[in-house]
Amino acid sequence: MKKIHLILLLPLVLVLSGCLEVEQHPAWMKGQYAGKKDPRHYQTLFHNDKLSWSAAIINRNAQQNEYNRANP
Template identity: 70%
Template sequence: MKRILILCLPLALLAGCLEVDQHPNWVHGMYAGKKDDRPFLRHFHNDKLSWWGTISNRNMNQNEYNRANP
């Protein structure tokens, strides 16, 4: 039993060593990464109303009560 504990001790000590730091870089209190584009900026040329219309139509098509036509 003592031998198993001695063999497992280095494994337990090294278990957290492969943790990678996942925090963004900050320079002078500001985020130094790439600015993320909003979906309406990239695909709809900054037209929010068109983007919301597309999202609403997609959501209506996912509703089984609207698609079934009883």
């Protein structure tokens, strides 16, 4: 008798488990995104200087290149 109750309860549990889905999309008001604007890395770390930020990224990538590091 207990197996029958478990078998009948299983579909109900499976159906109700999908009801806990939370909306994960950002809110839009008047056709625009209503969330906080995230600053870019060059704005916070390099005082809004894109050129120095780009140079730092290029230098970092050049140091991570194994072909340049291994060959003298």
